[in-house]
Amino acid sequence: MYDKVIFLDIDGVLNSDAFRVAANQHAQEIGNLDPITHIDTTRVLLVNDLLATSQAVICLSTSWCGVFGFEKTVEMLTRSALRTEAIVGQTPKLYGPRFSSPPPPRGDEINAWLKDNPTRSYVILDDNRPAGKGHPKRFVHVPDGLTKKHVSRAVQILT
16 A cells, blocks of 8 residues: 555646747757657656655656656656656556557546555646546646646645
């Protein structure tokens, strides 16, 4: 049983729209299209603060695991200074191969993970509102990059 779990999305949480635009432009200029350039380390440090404060673990609930694979995603997060030893897994992907059908709301994937992994408390950090489907009191909407305010709200939910 897990005491506290953070369901973590990447796009929109560990970056913002402006950051992604700048990262794309810079990547094209230097010829480096490594997806790690889309992870804002200032947002990663906020997640690390949340981990330290809450003593929670992370379950990745990001489409990056479907696109790049779980191991590659964790490796990129490690290179971005996330405390990846706190990652305990990923939500199951409840769609066909490589986005061949519309995916169900991320909240359904979180439900599936919770069914197999009893958890006392959890919070969902996501920029996509359907991720909170069925979890309105545990969802922190992060519309354009994680901030200290989002972290404070997540700590309140977890405690």
